[in-house]
Amino acid sequence: MAEKKQSIWAQLKARIAVDSVDENDEKIYKSGGRDFRKPKDAKGTLIRILGYAGKRKSLFALVLVTMLISTVCSLAASYYLRPLIDDYIVPLITSPEKDFSALARQLGILAGIYLASAVATYFTSRTCMTLAQWATNALRRDLFSALQDLPVTFFDEHTHGELMSRFSNDADNVQMCLEQGIVQFLSGIITFVGTVGLMISLSWKLFVITLVTIGLSFALVKGIGKYSRILFKKQQSSLGALNGYIEEMLDGLKVVKAFNYEDRAKQGFEERNDEYRDNAIFANFLGSIIFPTMNAVMNICYAVTAVLGGFMTVAGSFTIGSLGVYLNYIRQVTMPINMMSNQAINLFSAIAGAERIFAIIDHEPEPDEGAVTLVTVDRAEDGSLTETGHGERTGFWAWKIPQSDGTYEFREVRGSVRLENVDFSYVPGKPVLQDFTVWADPGQKIAFVGSTGAGKTTVTNLINRFYEIDSGRILFDGIDVKDIKKAGLRRSLGIVLQDTDLFTGTVMDNIRYGKLDATDEECVAAAKAANAHGFISRLPDGYNTMITGNGQNLSQGQRQLLAIARTAVARHPVMILDEATSSIDTRTEKLIDRGMDALMEGRTVFVIAHRLSTVRNAKAIVVIEHGKIVERGSHEDLLQQQGRYYMLYTGQSELD
Ligand SMILES: Nc1ncnc2c1ncn2[C@@H]1O[C@H](COP(=O)(O)OP(=O)(O)OP(=O)(O)O)[C@@H](O)[C@H]1O
Ligand SMILES: [Mg+2]
Incomplete structure (x- = not known):
């Protein structure tokens, strides 16, 4: 007994000796590049x-x-x-x-x-x-x-x-x-x-x-x-x-x-x-x-x-x-x-x-130093733009850019996106994107292809500023995205993420997540455009079916269709579609492709494709390897070049 007691004391002392500097379990938060320690007060x-x-x-x-x-x-x-x-x-x-x-x-x-x-x-x-x-x-x-x-x-x-x-x-x-x-x-x-x-x-x-x-x-x-x-x-x-x-x-x-x-x-x-x-x-x-x-x-x-x-x-x-x-x-x-x-x-x-x-x-919140906001405008006959009151839906959006003399310039949202010489790393010293330059004029469809881990999703994370770039510029309608308020920037971007996250609620609620004031009719129309209406109608309660546990009662393809419908409801000028990597049956694949095509009509679209069938009609196909652009051109151009895309397309090389 005495011996046991002693050993507990010995162990206890040893523990305290290790921990008395209680640095070990101290969490160090990173904030704005600086280390931030919790107060010990x-x-x-x-x-x-x-x-x-x-x-x-x-x-x-x-x-x-x-x-x-x-x-x-x-x-x-x-x-x-x-x-x-x-x-x-x-x-x-x-x-x-x-x-x-x-x-x-x-x-x-x-x-x-x-x-x-x-x-x-x-x-x-x-x-x-x-x-x-x-x-x-x-x-x-x-x-x-x-x-x-x-x-x-x-x-x-x-x-x-x-x-x-x-x-x-x-x-x-x-x-x-x-x-x-x-x-x-x-x-x-x-x-x-x-x-x-x-x-x-x-x-x-x-x-x-x-x-x-x-x-x-x-x-x-x-x-x-x-x-x-x-x-x-x-x-x-x-x-x-x-x-x-x-x-x-x-x-x-x-x-x-x-x-x-x-x-x-x-x-x-x-x-x-x-x-x-x-x-x-x-x-x-x-x-x-x-x-x-x-x-x-x-x-x-x-x-x-x-x-x-x-x-x-x-x-x-x-x-x-x-x-x-x-x-x-x-x-x-x-x-x-x-x-x-x-x-x-x-x-x-x-x-x-x-x-x-x-x-x-106390952790520093996501910085948002942008001064350019997104507003709804009325367009007069002569093309001049005037800001409308809150909540008025005219269907016209403009960037409200403060000028040095205190006035504002209104620039119509057209959907041109340019990445110029962008360098980016998640972890300092480990570059993910290097000297990355791509552009999409309004209404163009640009496709990214490349092996897994090449950096395709990363590009989208940068456009909507989930992460900050190390150097270079990203321009949206000619405005540096750093100058745009994040809320406005993200509102003008429709994104279908690679991993679809659904929330507890009905199918209708989940579609409405894309635009909170959407009517039921708008949601159904979006589901139809995204080709999701068919499967939703066959669910036990249709649009009122409850989704639980991130949509575990739905298949991977159905989840993706729902995510597309969720994005479709808001009608953004620029869309980013990150295809889910996991394979889905060919029927659903066709549905998704058609759903996506319907959404892309008249908008600037970045599509990250894991299936090459999706990208054929793109204005330009950008082939990314290890964070660098290795080829760029239309489907025909790239086939002619007989390079990496050609290898992928003809099945001589695999995507993932
Ligand atoms: N949050 C993160 N933190 C650190 N590294 C990351 C993070 N997200 C991605 N990476 C790394 O960045 C690189 C590019 O990842 P990214 O997700 O852009 O690839 P991808 O081209 O979209 O691949 P996939 O085809 O599998 O979707 C990978 O090496 C990945 O490990
Ligand atoms: Mg990805």
Whole structure:
């Protein structure tokens, strides 16, 4: 047993040594090319958490008042024992007349004080609960809205599981801390200070003895608490890693099975699961030894005080009532310490969680420095453009370009897109696109072909500014896309992403996602144009069929058709269609091709093709390899050149 204990201590020390620099589990966020570390400021974070609760001022005040009443009442009730014993019970023992009525009255008052304390306690915890729910609701809202505003690069660096655990564990911890932690902590402080004051007033000599013991307890709690904070933080982050892993493996379940990856998945899980267990054991181990240790110290204090106080009472320098109350206080004075040390651990894990939440909230949002906006305009006979009011649909869109003299130039949205000498890398030093130049005049269809990983999807990520280019220019109707407000830019681009993401809701809702104010008729028309109407009509509830779990009840091809319909509904001047790579049956393929062709009518289109049948009628076909354009020309030109495209087309080389 002794040996086991020692080894736990040894392990614990080793852990603390590794973690005391708690840099390891510190997340470093990248923001604008600079490293951004989360604040390690417990006090500031706590104040910020309280700020969330403080928004509900009246509830916040109610909590403070009722907490104060309940604490003061319970202090008063315990002190009341002294006059009760000395002035009412002791005289009764010695007096020949046994009149209990005065004592009964006093007991009645005592009961009243206890009742007031109980009622106040009830209101404190009830109000706290409401307050905590309000505050975490606001915190979650801020977190979610911050996430919506973050650049795509942020999500490349953080797993879903990790971000999910900000909403679950971390937000839960903050809620718990607001529900109980902070109030109990405050009331603990008041009770402690009050009790100490009363103890000194009863006998400062006895208090010196108590003080030494309390000092000893404090030193212990402080020492242990310091390490618990580090360990609980570690426990939380390993839980995040564990959940992240589970989610990733469940999401990719089919891939895991298809690649016979089960054993490695289990092993990966076991490592994380074990790490969480070990961290949790150590963190909780520290939490659990605080209480018994303090109890033992305080019991010794109790015994010594009882003996000395007894002598003092016999010698006549102390009353029986005072001794009774004092001994009671020794028991009580430990309670707020226990409570505070227990709450301190909860408080620390809540602060650690809140720090991680605030790190996301404080993360620089996606920059949007563009000044050019997209507006609807009226076109007069002479071709001049005037901006229309909000929401008016004229079908004409224009770029509103601020001029140096404070006026605006209106330039009709025509849909010409040029990429000039663009260089781009996701990871600095690893170029993905190099000296990339392509252009599409209004109404032209440009096709990209090339092997997987060549950089086709990347081109589209740059046009809509999911990522920023390293050098070169991207022009939309002659305007640098950097100068265009992102909302306007993305509104003028219709994009069918390679991975179709559908949302929970009906088929109709999902189509309407492309344009929120579209009528049912517009949605159906878009579905017809995209060739999706046929299969939708055959679904059990037609357009009202519920889509769940990212469209798992639909086939890959159907999902793609729906995504095309979703883009079709908005009628953007420029479209980017990124074909899904996975193979679909030839019938659906034809449907998709025809759907896409219908959409392309009269618009500028970039189509990323995995099937060469799609690209034959393109104005220009751009062949990309390793981020560089290796060939460019019409279908016939390229066949004549007998280069890479020719090889692909004649089947002498494979696309993917
Ligand atoms: N978010 C990202 N972070 C880092 N690298 C990325 C990211 N997205 C893509 N890449 C890398 O950039 C390169 C180009 O990827 P891209 O998605 O543009 O290829 P693609 O031509 O669309 O391929 P596919 O035909 O498979 O769709 C690849 O090497 C890929 O690994
Ligand atoms: Mg791609």
